[in-house]
Amino acid sequence: MDFDLGEQAATLRTRLRALIATAIPEDYLGAFTNDPADLDVAQQFCQRLAHEGLLTIAWPTRYGGGGGSMWDQTVVREEMWAHHEPRGAQYMGLNWVGPAIMAYGTEAQKQQHLSAIAAGTVIWCQGFSEPDAGSDLASLTTRASVDGDGYRISGQKIWTSYAGMAQWCVLAARVGSGERHEGITMFLLPMDAPGITVRPIRSMLGYHHLNEVFFDDVAVGPDAVLGGVGEGWAVIRQALAHERVGIARYARCERLLSALGAALAPHWHDLPASLQGQWAKALVQVRVARLLAYRTVHAQATGEVPDVLASSARIAVTQCDQAVAEVLCQAVEERALEAGPTAPLYGAIEDHWRYAQAATVASGTIEVQRMIVAKALLGPRA
Amino acid sequence: MNPVLPTEAIEFAATAAKAFAALGGVDAARRAEEEPARREGEVTAALAAIGAGDLDPRANPDSLAAAAALCETAGTVALPFPLVGTLLRDSQQRPFAVVPEGLWRVDHGDLFPQWRVASLTGGDTIAAANAAPLGSRLGPFVTDLHALDRPTGDPRPLDATPHPDLAIHLTLTAWHILGTTGRALELAVEHVQGRVQFGKPIAAFQSVQFQLADCSVALAGLRELACFTLWRLTAAPDDALTDALALRLHAIDVARTVLRTTQQLHGAAGVCDEYDICVLIRLVQPALRLPWGAERTTEALAEAIARHGFEGLFPHGLASR
Secondary structure, eight states, X not given: OBOOOOHHHHHHHHHHHHHHHHXXXXXXXXXXXXXXHHHHHHHHHHHHHHHTTOTTTTSOGGGTOOOOOHHHHHHHHHHHHHTXXXXXXXXXXXXXXXXXXXXXXXXXXXXXXXXXXXHTOOOEEEEOOBTTBSSOGGGOOOEXXXXXXXXXXXXXXXXXXXXXXXXXXXXXXXXXXXXXXXXXXXXXXXXXXXXXXXXXXXXXXXXTSOEEEEEEEEEEOGGGEESOTTOHHHHHHHHHHHTSSOOOHHHHHHHHHHHHHHHHGGGGGGSOHHHHHHHHHHHHHHHHHXXXXXXXXXXXXXXXXXXXXXXXXXXXXXXXXXXXXXXHHHHHGGGGGOOSTTSGGGGHHHHHHHHHTTTTTTTSOHHHHHHHHHHHHHOTTO | OBOSOOHHHHHHHHHHHXXXXXXXXXXXXXXXXXXXXXXXXXXXXXXXXXXXXXOOTTTOHHHHHHHHHHHHHHHHTTOSSOHHHHHTOOTTOOXXXXXOSSSEEEETGGGXXXXXXXXXXXXXXXXXEOSSOOOOSSOTTEEEEEESSSOTTOOOOTTSOOOTTHHHHHHHHHXXXXXXXXXXXXXXXXXXXXXXXXXXXXXXXXXXXXXXXXXXXXXXXXXXXXXXXXXXXXHOGGGHHHHHHHHHHHHHHXXXXXXXXXXXXXXXXXXXXXXXXXXXXXXXXXXXXXXOOHHHHHXXXXXXXXXXXXXXXXXXXXXXX
């Protein structure tokens, strides 16, 4: 047994932290604020990462990537999320849109999109969920009707992150009148195509996180299809496979516990003993969440299909996110309500609590994860 | 990076499982409650037959892993024997126990004429049984010890050096708790698949499924933490006590939740000795409450983290500030 991620991972972590320390302001809370300067920080940081060969460190070398191991990817995921994801919306293009195009795209699609994603200059959004197709994604009703040799797309997507700032969308729509997985087809389409309307949804998560996207007879050519007509479910599975490990939420939890712990250190023993105990438990919970995520990565790295492990890790990680959010708020007491640069940790605690509330919903609800775990325990007939 | 228990440890546990099954599994614990004297004969013979006596968890990481796997297996049947203590015996074959500061209360303390005991704050004292075991439903074999070489409860300064076996003891006890808790989940899964109500197995109800899923996730996390802690005991011995306290606290928390849930899912059967779940839950109570329960463990862990920090991606504790 050995839980050391190795020298290469340690060196990468050090390098990323040095870059973040020089390029990201201390009070940075992510790209999706109402201040356009925050988006600029992310865009510039991505280009810096691209310049240093770190943006696509996980991509295969034949696509210009660094050919990094799953542990390299893990370190990148942890460090980026810990520091409020300074790649902004780019992670989606990097983590799964790019790999999906590598796996299913035509040469022309690869030529058109991969270099732009690798340069960190394009933002993608993901058009999967619909008002009546959330956890049950296969019930989606957005239609792509054949029109000459192309298609006309009509329907509505919802909960679409970054739709307002994205240049491209990878969209799941149904061709033909099939049911469930039948006919689901993936399209790559530009967000400035006529007939696309984005409506932001006001939420506790903050700006740009959630949007509705309406497609009204949007015309696309046959070259917009990714992976063949009716083969969209395979692409979605590929996307979900890339999301298996999920966001390294535990890393931000730990960084905030560390930072607030430092701020409270002079008066640590004046804190209620119960809070000190909750704090200790939170650190253990963060450790457990990290270890479950590592177990999933290990399984993937050794060729296992870690569906149940991944679901277990996601349940633990998202619950950890919410538990730590609460402990942090308890520690700063009435100041938990403050936002902005004068708030505790520049508003990171208030930001974390709000954002954590959606952790058990985003990218697959905790209930769906529980169903997967229960099925593994009880068998498919239960 | 390899978070998996060594193959040798897994194979050793499988051998132990067969040996314990030959004793009757949980029936060995039932027999021991009826006739406490039987513990010494049949359990020690079974342990000797699989070579448990050759294990020294202090010797190297492989022995430690094998000892952990053995303790987990013992936990699955509530093996009526102070296995952790005897794995940490000294050269005079005295088992080792971690005791509360006040009353020195040890499970199966009556089985050996002398014990080596230590508390969280230090000490290495020779002790012997005061009287017969409690004989209670939750602690049938719990025995109070008294010091042979100093007054019981002798206060030690907080800065006293922890006993070198303390962290291993806490860790192996957590593996025992993991074994019991994991078995409880298996039993609950079996029960809900066989128990038919409203015309279908109760496993078909999503409320039941979700409770089991949460137990499974909690156990998966505990298992990872247990493996990680084994590795840390060797890789970072200076942090051993903090890591072991973290594991103990998590083991107690997971056990309380999982045991409660799995017992509830058994319905009234869950409180009947005829069912293994009931015996397991009763007989794991000493491991959950001795030398300290969840609250004292939390307090000790919080203090240890403040003083010595906590391994992770970022620094913690007061020492690093």
